[in-house]
Amino acid sequence: MNYTLSQLEIFLRIAQTGSVTKAAELLHLTQPAVSIQLRNFQSQFDIPLTEVMGRKIYITDFGKEIAVAAESILEQVHAINFKTAVFKNKLTGKLKISVVSTAKYVLPFFLNDFLKLHPDVELILDVTNKRTVIQNLEQNEVDFSLVSIIPQKLELQQMDLLPNKLYLINNNPIDYAKDDNLSEIFQKLTLLFREEGSGTRQTMEEFIFRNDIKFSKRLQLTSNEAVKQAIIAGMGSSILPLIGLKNELLNKDLHIIPIKNLPIKTMWSLIWLKNKKHSPVTMAYLTYLEENKARIIEEKFAWYDNY
Template identity: 65%
Template structure:
């Protein structure tokens, strides 16, 4: 046996994604490079690790056992690295955070200075929709989650970071005067929604239900970036978090349409399961954010506070 740590990591990623293509994307490698490493790894075993049916790759029972062993090996390597750093007096370990997609405009600013100071910490930040964020928290897969709507069925503790403001947004082809909550206005307005499971969608739907506004003409897109590009192109209008449209507002690509009842305000909150025993790294980052939150908001989000 002469397999490398790199081959173990690649094989483990293939097993987790069930796809060579997805594994290559997540590892930032070319698909041929991943395929070659998989082939070289497979050649070291007499029993198949994978099989291809049609164009889909399947992991054999033996392959799953090897993947489990590979994960244990990789974890042990990380543990060695962390112990080495800890012996030198440096903070080391993993920090796992799951954040809703629009949270990518928020969370990095609360982490950057801390991560620069503690280079031995490995940050794993999953950016996904609200449903998956809540699921990862419920399964205790992460240290923290960042949400703009608190999960109703989980007992959590929280630290509020920043107010979340959602406005009706469109491109600048037509300039709107002050708009009342008239059903006819929204009925004739092509509206763009995020996908089901998105916190932004949940907030947008709640606004229409709360104000008994009927929406007939709508489109659904699966990311905040996709919604922005659709708005800029003139495909419609949407209720969006202000935090994600800073540059588009400054470049006059998008405008906030003044509608009675908007903005909707919630809070960006860092949450964790009530009673969770934090690792030393998780405790340190939580203490840091609690101490520095006001300074970070002032330094990094000054533009945001003016709206």
């Protein structure tokens, strides 16, 4: 037998799609080219791989077994190519990370130099709410997640990156005494909340419950950025992570309102499933973080300690 890798891939795509036309589209080939390669591939077997009935192509039982073998062979070829690139010190592959929306102010600083060192690494970054981040991680759809609240129901490993501090924020400075009653303070404010499933909302609600705070007015918005802009416009106040407020605080568009029991302090942590089988890319990234996170914090987040 003298079939080629190209013929194996073409037959596998036909078996997966049940269509020569769809296989051609997936492989960016013409339909006649795919048909010719299918005939050449079939000519090397005495047993039919396909049956054509009407205008539809069907894969025989023997063909299905060949398709399974073809998929395995192609996976091994991909692994060989990947290992060859790694052996030549050329790190290639995908790095898939899911982060909560506020983490977009954190993670890029812990990624930038790594991606410059390894330009052939493909980053897939999903910025979403906490609920979706945890689902992505639980279903093993990503390598890592960056969160400020560690989910309790999953067996995880973690690497702490940066403290997370949340303050009461307003568009005007308000001077409350530290011992003022929190409910009295919050009764005077319109509170802006994130949507259900948000980690920032969870932290804010836990603070309100823990301190038995009563409040009268509330609005709901779907991102920290939307909440921030609403505060600037004078629509209300909210408890927000400091990490996304640097420019607005420096420009005095926003102000931290000092009250007792704030800031709330958590930790931005990179998390992954405990039994995760790391690829060379993910192992290299963890090593990079271990070796460089202190430098990154000193260079990129020195302003953070001023608050």
